[in-house]
Every structure is written in structure tokens, then in C-alpha cells.
Amino acid sequence: xxxxxxxxxLLADYTLSALARRRGRxxxxxxxxxxxxxxxxxxxxxxxxxxxxxxxxxxHSPEVLVQNLKAGRHAYLTQGDLDRLGRLRGVSRIExxxxxxxxxxxxxxxxxxMAPASESPGRGDLHVGDGVARVRGLSTxxxxxxxxxxxxxxxxxxxxxxxxxxxxVAADLVLMHPADWEAFFQLPGGVFTDAALSVVNPLEVRxxxxxxxxRLPETRVILREEILRxxxxxxxxxxxxxLALASLAVAAFAILAWNQASGLSADERREIGILKAIGWDxxxxxxxxxxxxxxxxxxxxxxxxxxAFVHVFHFEAALIVxxxxxxxxxxxxxxxxxxxxxxxxxxxxxxxxxxFTLATLVPAWRAAITDPxxxxxxxx
Amino acid sequence: MSALIELSGVTxxxxxxxxxxxVALEGIDLSxxxxxxxxxxxxxxxxxxxxxxxIACLARPTSGRVRVAGEVVSNLPETFLAEVRxxxxxxxxxxxxxxxxxxxxxxxMLPAYTTGRPHAEIARRAGALLDRLGLARLSGERVERLSxxxxxxxxxxxxLINDPPVVLADEPTANLDxxxxxxxxxxxxxxxxxxxxxxxxxxxxxVCEAPLVDHVVxxxxxxxxx
Numbered sequence: 001x002x003x004x005x006x007x008x009x010l011l012a013d014y015t016l017s018a019l020a021r022r023r024g025r026x027x028x029x030x031x032x033x034x035x036x037x038x039x040x041x042x043x044x045x046x047x048x049x050x051x052x053x054x055x056x057x058x059x060h061s062p063e064v065l066v067q068n069l070k071a072g073r074h075a076y077l078t079q080g081d082l083d084r085l086g087r088l089r090g091v092s093r094i095e096x097x098x099x100x101x102x103x104x105x106x107x108x109x110x111x112x113x114m115a116p117a118s119e120s121p122g123r124g125d126l127h128v129g130d131g132v133a134r135v136r137g138l139s140t141x142x143x144x145x146x147x148x149x150x151x152x153x154x155x156x157x158x159x160x161x162x163x164x165x166x167x168x169v170a171a172d173l174v175l176m177h178p179a180d181w182e183a184f185f186q187l188p189g190g191v192f193t194d195a196a197l198s199v200v201n202p203l204e205v206r207x208x209x210x211x212x213x214x215r216l217p218e219t220r221v222i223l224r225e226e227i228l229r230x231x232x233x234x235x236x237x238x239x240x241x242x243l244a245l246a247s248l249a250v251a252a253f254a255i256l257a258w259n260q261a262s263g264l265s266a267d268e269r270r271e272i273g274i275l276k277a278i279g280w281d282x283x284x285x286x287x288x289x290x291x292x293x294x295x296x297x298x299x300x301x302x303x304x305x306x307x308a309f310v311h312v313f314h315f316e317a318a319l320i321v322x323x324x325x326x327x328x329x330x331x332x333x334x335x336x337x338x339x340x341x342x343x344x345x346x347x348x349x350x351x352x353x354x355x356f357t358l359a360t361l362v363p364a365w366r367a368a369i370t371d372p373x374x375x376x377x378x379x380x
Numbered sequence: 381m382s383a384l385i386e387l388s389g390v391t392x393x394x395x396x397x398x399x400x401x402x403v404a405l406e407g408i409d410l411s412x413x414x415x416x417x418x419x420x421x422x423x424x425x426x427x428x429x430x431x432x433x434x435i436a437c438l439a440r441p442t443s444g445r446v447r448v449a450g451e452v453v454s455n456l457p458e459t460f461l462a463e464v465r466x467x468x469x470x471x472x473x474x475x476x477x478x479x480x481x482x483x484x485x486x487x488x489m490l491p492a493y494t495t496g497r498p499h500a501e502i503a504r505r506a507g508a509l510l511d512r513l514g515l516a517r518l519s520g521e522r523v524e525r526l527s528x529x530x531x532x533x534x535x536x537x538x539x540l541i542n543d544p545p546v547v548l549a550d551e552p553t554a555n556l557d558x559x560x561x562x563x564x565x566x567x568x569x570x571x572x573x574x575x576x577x578x579x580x581x582x583x584x585x586x587v588c589e590a591p592l593v594d595h596v597v598x599x600x601x602x603x604x605x606x
Contacts, residue, residue, distance in 0.1 A: 002496075003495075003496025003497075004496065006496050006497065006498050006499070007493070007494060007495070007496045009499065010493040010494075010499060010502075011493060011494070013499070014490070014493060017481075017482060017486070021480075021481040021482075267480075270477075271479055274477045274478075274479060275490065276462070277438055277471060277473070277477070278471065278490060278491040278538065278539075279462065279465050279466035279491040279494065279542065280462070280466075280491075280493075280494050281458065281459055281462030281463070281466075281494070282458055282459070282462070283459065284462075284493075284494045369458070371438070371439050371440075372438045372439075373430075373433040373438045373439030
């Protein structure tokens with residue numbers, strides 16, 4: 001065992017000196033390699049963190065949402081509708097929600113105006129998301145004037161700006177008093193945009209949704225799991241788009257790596273011949289090349305992954321965020337909780353380290369099985 | 381004295397079965413005695429280097445048998461052959477074949493890297509060999525910066541690092557002047573005095589006719605000459 005360790009240490013030592021002797025080529029290869037791992041790992045880490053964030057936020061959202069439809073169009077629910085829904089077996093709690101969209105022509109942004117049933121701001125006050133505050137340059141105590149669809153100017157006072165932690169769901173949010181909401185949208189009292197239902201037994205959510213469909217045929221039922229699936233699909237699509245683009249870079253790298261690793265120079269072939277002629281066997285040469293491939297790919301993978309981690313969780317994935325988060329005037333700005341999907345990273349590691357190491361080994365093996373006699377006669 | 385190396389009916393054909401097939405050696409029967417200096421003598425193209433390569437297990441004969449210390453090695457798998465090579469032979473190549481970019485000391489240490497001996501022990505022995513050959517002050521120098529004579533002495537030290545019983549040298553004086561050739565012959569004498577078997581290929585009269593040479597084997601057109 002001691003001999004084996006000593007032998008490995010010496011072979012690694014020789015590998016390092018060989019890498020240093022061809023430092024220009026190896027550095028170029030290392031840089032491209034680490035860059036590709038960086039892009040792929042950034043994409044994986046970011047989408048994984050986004051999904052995790054979405055799951056965490058939606059975990060506290062209602063299990064079932066019900067919207068009213070009239071002639072296939074979204075219509076308002078009344079207090080009577082809410083009462084009927086609340087009487088369904090399995091429903092533990094029901095809350096009518098008031099919300100609507102407002103397009104701000106000055107900044108080209110759309111806000112979500114909402115009047116919560118409880119803990120709503122006072123009359124004439126607003127709580128705004130950090131995206132709204134950012135584009136309008138608002139802070140607590142400022143006034144915000146919004147012109148309604150009827151042309152009336154409504155002036156509010158900002159009482160609170162939501163922190164950036166809630167930005168994923170609240171960047172475009174404007175909370176107001178229910179009476180202000182009704183006045184701004186010119187709606188009669190006692191109407192609701194939709195209803196949020198809580199279910200006694202989470203396993204019976206689908207059963208409750210089916211009952212709602214039967215009792216109130218003119219409603220649309222949206223389940224939390226469906227919203228989650230939509231998020232998943234959205235992130236999957238964007239991640240797939242970026243990974244598809246990155247795969248082109250991977251393919252280009254594979255060609256480069258193969259070319260670099262397989263195209264053993266005359267000097268390298270000669271060196272392998274010399275090593276064999278002075279007593280190394282094929283296994284020693286391959287071990288040395290394994291160290292070489294492992295050192296380059298391992299270091300590039302580690303650096304690329306570490307860089308991606310810092311990029312995503314410290315610099316908010318600045319380089320890839322437009323593709324993955326989408327385009328919006330009220331861009332959510334939020335800090336993702338560091339989290340690593342070990343399986344994805346392991347897969348990435350296998351997909352990058354393994355082919356490169358193989359590309360290093362195969363040509364070395366071909367050179368190593370050549371008769372060392374060729375060295376003696378100087379033909380290698 | 382016993383025969384350390386025995387060749388019987390050794391033939392080597394390059395590019396066998398092709399239109400450019402070349403018979404380099406044909407029906408060689410040869411015994412090399414332990415502890416002696418043997419010279420393979422012959423003109424260019426006579427098969428000296430090929431015969432030396434077959435003796436050193438660097439090439440396999442197309443037919444025939446090679447025994448080293450009583451063991452038939454000509455049909456051994458590569459892994460075992462490499463072990464025989466490492467254990468038995470130290471080779472000094474005509475063009476030295478040192479690894480450029482490495483120091484003289486590292487070059488000398490290279491054959492021992494795969495033996496599993498500790499680095500310090502190998503470095504100590506390599507340093508002692510370089511010292512013995514008068515190169516101690518150049519041990520840290522990159523080999524491409526050394527003169528031809530110095531490079532050859534590094535190659536000799538490298539051939540001795542694993543303490544092989546047999547040392548082979550291919551045309552050792554081809555790139556040396558008279559003074560350096562005399563030095564080299566002196567080193568060979570020292571090797572024999574240590575009990576090593578030395579095999580040289582050369583057509584240089586300074587080597588072939590040197591008093592310390594025990595046995596001269598003449599080759600002509602791939603065959604042993606009378």
C-alpha cells in the first residue's frame with residue numbers, strides 16, 4: 001500500500017511537471033473547459049434554486065382557487081357564491097379575493113392591485129412591492145397618483161414597501177383598502193375576483209375540486225399543484241433553452257478537447273516511448289495520463305462549479321438571468337437561497353470529466369502500446 | 381562463467397507480410413556472459429540496434445527465443461516484459477533521449493518513479509550517481525542546456541538508477557570526441573568492476589578494440605559474421 005501511494009505520488013508529480021511544460025496549451029484548454037462548466041452549472045443551480053423558491057412560496061398559497069365564469073369569460077363572484085362554496089364538505093376555510101391589473105403608461109409596467117380581506121392598508125394608503133417602488137422611485141411616506149380607467153386621479157400614500165425577499169411574488173403588487181379598490185375599478189361592493197379555499201384533508205383536494213365543478217358548473221377551479229406544475233414547466237422550458245444553447249458549446253468543446261487530447265504531439269509520443277524504454281509499462285503511462293486528464297478536468301470542473309455558485313448566489317446570476325427569469329419591466333430582484341442539486345451536479349461532472357479523461361487516455365494508450373524499440377531507433 | 385542472456389534462432393522482420401518487408405536479423409544464436417563487456421560490431425544497417433533492442437526487451441523477435449537469466453522472455457506479455465526491462469536493464473540511447481524541460485536529477489530519477497520507492501530515497505541515489513559522474517553541480521540544470529558529454533553522463537546515471545545487472549549502450553561514442561569517448565570507456569570499466577554485464581553496439585574502433593572489451597560479436601547484413 002505504501003509503495004502504491006509512493007508510486008502514485010511520483011506519477012502525479014511527473015504529471016504536474018508535464019502539464020507545466022505545456023502550460024500554454026493546457027491553460028487554454030482549462031479556461032474553455034471551466035467556462036463551459038460555469039455556464040452549465042450556473043443554469044442548473046439557478047433553475048434549481050428558482051424551483052425551490054417557488055415551491056417554498058407556493059407552499060403557503062391556497063390549495064384551491066375558484067373563479068367565476070360567465071359565457072366562458074372571467075366574471076366576479078358574489079358573497080352568495082362564497083357561501084355556497086363554503087358549505088361544501090371538506091372545505092375548511094374560504095376567502096374572497098379582490099385583485100385586478102393596472103397598466104402604468106408612464107413606465108410601461110403592469111401592477112397587480114389587490115385588496116386583502118384582512119390586514120389591508122387603511123383608506124388612502126398603499127403597501128407596494130419592491131418592483132413598483134423601484135420603477136416609481138417610491139419609499140415609505142411618498143404619494144402615488146394612479147389614473148383609473150374612468151380617467152379619475154386617485155392619490156394614495158405609500159405606507160409600506162415589501163422587502164426584496166418577497167419579490168418573486170410581490171414585485172408588482174400594490175395592496176389597498178377594499179373600498180379604495182372598488183372605487184378605483186368602479187365595482188359595486190361585495191364582489192370578488194376569485195375565492196381561495198382551504199381543504200381539511202390535503203389528500204382530498206381533487207375530490208373537492210370535482211365537487212365544485214359539479215355544484216357550480218360555471219366556475220374554473222385552479223389547484224396549487226397545477227400552479228406549481230406551470231412554474232416547473234416554465235423553468236424547464238427556459239432551462240432547456242439555455243442548456244440547448246450551451247450544449248452547442250459543449251459539443252464545440254468536445255471537439256476541441258478531443259483534438260487537443262488525442263492529437264498527441266510528436267514530442268509527447270516520443271516522451272511516452274522514452275518512458276516505456278526506461279522501464280515504465282503501459283499501465284504506468286496510462287496512470288500518468290489519468291492523472292493529467294483528472295487534474296485538468298477535475299480542476300476545471302471544480303473552478304467552473306465554484307464560480308457558478310458565486311455567480312448565482314452572490315451576483316444574482318447576472319449573466320444568465322434575462323433568459324431564465326424572463327423579461328419584465330418589474331423585474332423581480334431577489335436573493336436566492338443557496339442550494340445545490342447534487343444529482344444534477346454529479347451528472348454534469350460525469351458528462352464533462354469522463355469524456356475528457358477518456359479523450360486523454362485513448363491516444364496515450366495507442367502510443368503506449370507502440371514498441372519502445374521505435375524510440376531506440378529514433379523514429380518516434 | 382554462465383550465460384546471462386541467450387538468443388537462439390532469433391529473426392526480426394519489419395513490416396512482415398507487406399511489400400516493404402525487411403529482414404533485419406536472421407537466425408541469430410548468441411550467448412552473453414555475465415559480468416563481461418560485449419560489443420556488437422558491424423557497419424550501419426547490419427542489425428546492431430535491432431539486436432540490442434531485442435536483448436533489452438524493447439522489441440520482440442519475429443521468431444526465435446530470448447532467455448534472460450534462464451527465463452524465456454520473448455513470449456512474455458507486455459506487463460511482465462516491462463517488469464523484466466525495469467529489473468534487468470539500463471539503456472543508454474545513441475541520442476540519449478532525455479526528457480527536455482526536466483532537470484538532470486529528475487531525468488535520472490524517472491525510471492525509478494514506478495518502483496514504489498520513496499521520493500527521497502530515489503533523489504538521494506540519483507544525486508549520488510550524478511556526483512559519481514561529475515555532474516553534481518548540474519543536477520538542477522535542465523537537460524537541454526547541458527553539453528553532449530554531460531547529457532550522455534545523465535543518460536548513464538539514468539540507466540543505473542534501478543541498479544540493473546545489465547547495461548546496454550547504443551553507439552555510445554558516436555556523438556563524443558576522443559577525450560569524452562575515453563571517459564566513457566572508463567565508466568564502462570567501472571560498471572564491469574561492479575559486476576554488471578555491459579553490452580554495446582558500435583562500429584567505432586576506439587570501442588571495439590579497447591582492451592577492456594571482453595567479447596566482440598560481428599554482425600553483417602543481419603547475420604552473425606565469422
